[in-house]
Amino acid sequence: MSAGEKKEFVIEHVFEDVLNMKQVDDIAGNVEYHHNIPWNIQICRNSNFFAIALRCSLGQRSLEWSINTKISPSTSSIFGRRIEGKYQFEYSENYSEWCKIVKWADIQEYLVHGSLTVTLLVEIDKTRGVEAKKLRNFDEKSMKKYSDVVLVVGNEEFYVNKMHLASHSTYFDSLLLGNFSESEKSIIELKDVDPRDFQCFLELINGESPLDDYIVIDILKLSDFFDSETAIRRCEEFLLEKSKKSLKEKFHAAIKYNMNALKEKCISNMKSAQDFLSILPENAHDFDADLWKELFLKSHKSH
Incomplete structure (x- = not known):
């Protein structure tokens, strides 16, 4: 992927029984492949705070890698309230997740029948060291x-x-x-x-x-x-x-x-x-x- 080429995707997951999360707890959504890169949404609770994270699961590779992204989150709520904004983030093997933190006391405002729907629009601006050179094509x-x-x-x-x-x-x-x-x-x-x-x-x-x-x-x-x-x-x-x-x-x-x-x-x-x-x-x-x-x-x- 060249420096000037942009790719984007939408990833969404519905988390059930959010209010039953323990004081220190996390729930991971299913891994999805977008542009041959594994992603998943994860929610975490740490006492009085609640985080929505987008993880990249590339892990260690033979070359250093990075993915420059812009993330536009919109978290559904029963009141139509959304977490909005556009966040720039660079993924690498040392920093593999972006997250948005809200207060646990406010979490019920984002739930519908106890469930939380997280929808993220992700734009990939540039990648480095992600796509290994193919020795043979099967396209x-x-x-x-x-x-x-x-x-x-x-x-x-x-x-x-x-x-x-x-x-x-x-x-x-x-x-x-x-x-x-x-x-x-x-x-x-x-x-x-x-x-x-x-x-x-x-x-x-x-x-x-x-x-x-x-x-x-x-x-x-x-x-x-x-x-x-x-x-x-x-x-x-x-x-x-x-x-x-x-x-x-x-x-x-x-x-x-x-x-x-x-x-x-x-x-x-x-x-x-x-x-x-x-x-x-x-x-x-x-x-x-x-x-x-x-x-x-x-x-x-x-x-």
Whole structure:
């Protein structure tokens, strides 16, 4: 998105039973994707004050990012009273939410039958570091000729080939080639999937290398959900050869996603008592008995 190009969207959420909020409490609305960026409205109570917040959930990324916005809030009330004005705000990984604060004593003036409807008009003036460079395009212009199904993820469409996708994922094998009703559809919506993660997943199974330390765990989670051996193997290769993640992060990922080569490398790199202590889980049941035995034997050999 260029500096001179503006985008806008409206996000709305109805919060129920607001008066039953505790003195320190918060309620988060559903995450919505607008311009490939995840947003949600949240309300918070802290004793005598009440805040309406618009959160951006991009989190940490490989590059520093920021989103310059103008926010025009209008909060419905039984008396037609609104919180009005236009607020400029810059989102970044250090400042991820804008909020408007009102007195809790005044909150009932904004409620209809105990519910609060929050509607925000958001203008995006400029972004930096938000849109990662795509290594391969799956849009209509690039892939329509070679595709036979369109997958809708968030507000983005991916033109893909059923046979190719199914060959890399038992999930898509069942969904696209099995007995589900979706197998007869030319357009299928995938819910609860981040379009940025799905872009990376498709790039992985098409031979590209989109991974970095900020996204690899998210891609592993998605690849495990799709039951894609190819994508999981590519993530394991990245963690083995290029990742700077800690020993604990790598080891726990190896255990959770059954990456044996990574697991063995992590264990071989455990040389000191501190190394063994660093990988211990908060819950002992996260490791099975065989793994505890393996770690015990390794620790004794190291001393």
